[in-house]
Amino acid sequence: MNFRPSEKSQAYLKKLKAFMNTNVYPFEKEWMEFNKENNPDGHWTTWHEHPKLDKLKNEAREQGLWNLFLPDEQMGQGLSVLDYAPLAEEMGRVYNSAEIFNCNAPDTGNMEVLYHFGNDEQKKKWLVPLLDGEMKSVFCMTEPNVASSDATNIETSILPDGDEIVINGKKWWATGLGHPDAGLAIVMGKTDTSAEKHKQHTMVLVPLKAAGVEIKRMLTTFGAYDAPAGHGEVHFNNVRVPKENLIQNFGSGFAIAQGRLGPGRIHHCMRCIGAAERALQLAIIRSGTRKAFGKPLAMLGGNAERFAKARVAIDQARLLTHYAAWKIDQVGVKESMTEISAIKVVAPQVLQDVTDMAMQIHGGGGLSDDFPLSSFYLQARALRLADGPDEVHLGMISRLEFKKYL
Structure with missing residues (x-):
């Protein structure tokens, strides 16, 4: 290895x-x-x-x-x-x-x-x-009216109609929807609700300029719009696209989603680790250049020990994520689900914890935009929901563990 x-x-x-x-x-x-x-x-x-x-x-x-x-x-x-x-x-x-x-x-x-x-x-x-960077895109999976952490709850319909496909439904938290160059949405919905639950879903390519695509609003995260890309709510009202826009086959959407999310979670988690490293760096510099009660901040309130624990946590998260990446390369996404779910739980939590500590070291400055810490905290907290909340990934790990012995 x-x-x-x-x-x-x-x-x-x-x-x-x-x-x-x-x-x-x-x-x-x-x-x-x-x-x-x-x-x-x-x-x-x-x-x-x-x-x-x-x-x-x-x-x-x-x-x-x-x-x-x-x-x-x-x-x-x-x-x-x-x-x-x-x-x-x-x-x-x-x-x-x-x-x-x-x-x-x-x-x-x-x-x-x-x-x-x-x-x-x-x-x-x-x-x-x-x-080529000539266009940006969005991924439309999460919906406002159901618990989308369980993808089988999705209500958006994607139905064949002659040489066309008709899409009806509401999506939100569509990242990138507000980007000035956004031109394409990959939309996930259901085609046959009588099929086996993981063969009901379909993915289709939908131009954002298609008739019936309605951007309702952009959403804030902790009060910020995350411009210029943002996260938005979009409705598909009898949107028609040619059958050529179907990705693979009707009913293959769930399998495609699993393949899509594997490497992407490595990307998210490694960016979290980079952000955590930066947060730790800023905290240490701040603690060594500011004094309170006659001592550097590093020497007060157990801060030195907090830095040591952050170092351990970041290195553990990095090694776990590298292992997951190595395993995907060796045996593929399907055989790496435990590792992929594990890093998705660990890395955002490490970033959240390290950033919270760094914000505390920075005092009021840590809450401001004078430092990138508030953005890192937002990133960490959002990622504990995006691409599946912590609980879903822990459930996946536990199911795979039970299969080993029962």
């Missing part, structure tokens, strides 16, 4: 760190302030990106730091899931910086769906523009 990233991965990591140091860290605060000042009120039709982003994206592409997540030499950089893991960690040190490298969710997951499950025409029409 060897889950040390390859020399190729290490070479990319060296380039990525240099790019982050030169271009991303100096831009971080300006970018955060721009998004809050220019996209403040949830009117997604007027949202826009910082004008410098396109320049940074072009520079990243020119340096080969583009589509790093895709294990394809032609469409991506040919990196395995394990090879990509430390790169995702580095991107995670700056909130949302994966966007600069075309490695942000939900686009990565949607591109993986098209890459693994799309046909040639779908790849040409939708995957290529996504890989």
Whole structure:
């Protein structure tokens, strides 16, 4: 068992760190302030990106730091899931910086769906523009009227009608819905409710400009709109698309979803670990440069021990996530479900705990936008629900454990 990233991965990591140091860290605060000042009120039709982003994206592409997540030499950089893991960690040190490298969710997951499950025409029409960064996408699964943590509850209907497919339903927490370049939604719904429960679901490609697609609102998370991409509620009212937009077959949606979420959870978890590293770094620097009651903060209130425990927790989470990535590469997603569920529970919780500690060290500053800590905390708390809440993943682990012995 060897889950040390390859020399190729290490070479990319060296380039990525240099790019982050030169271009991303100096831009971080300006970018955060721009998004809050220019996209403040949830009117997604007027949202826009910082004008410098396109320049940074072009520079990243020119340096080969583009589509790093895709294990394809032609469409991506040919990196395995394990090879990509430390790169995702580095991107995670700056909130949302994966966007600069075309490695942000939900686009990565949607591109993986098209890459693994799309046909040639779908790849040409939708995957290529996504890989080129010419378009953004959303994934529509969660619904406002049911407990979507159980995907069998989904009520959206996806039904054949001659040469067309008709979609009706309501979705929310569709990440990226407010992005000015959003053009495609992958929608998951039910086709045959009489079929076996994991063969009822279908995925279909829906252009966001299609008749009957109605963006109702953008949602806040802790009062923030997370502009310019955001998370929104969208209704599909008798939306018609050609049958060519069906991904694989009617009834294959649940299996596609499981395949989509495996590598994506590695990406999320490694970004969490990068954010946790940054939070710990900021906490230590703050504690060593501020004094209270005549002593550095590091020497007060058990803070030094808190730093040590954070170090242990981060390293444990990283090793567990690298192991999950290695196992996906070796035996595939289906045989790695325990490890995938385990990291999805562990990594966001570690980020939440470390960030909370760092916010406490920073006092009032930790709650402000003067530091990235509040964004990291939001990221951690949201991820304990996104892609399945903690309880669902713990349930998966326990079921797999019981199967070993009973």
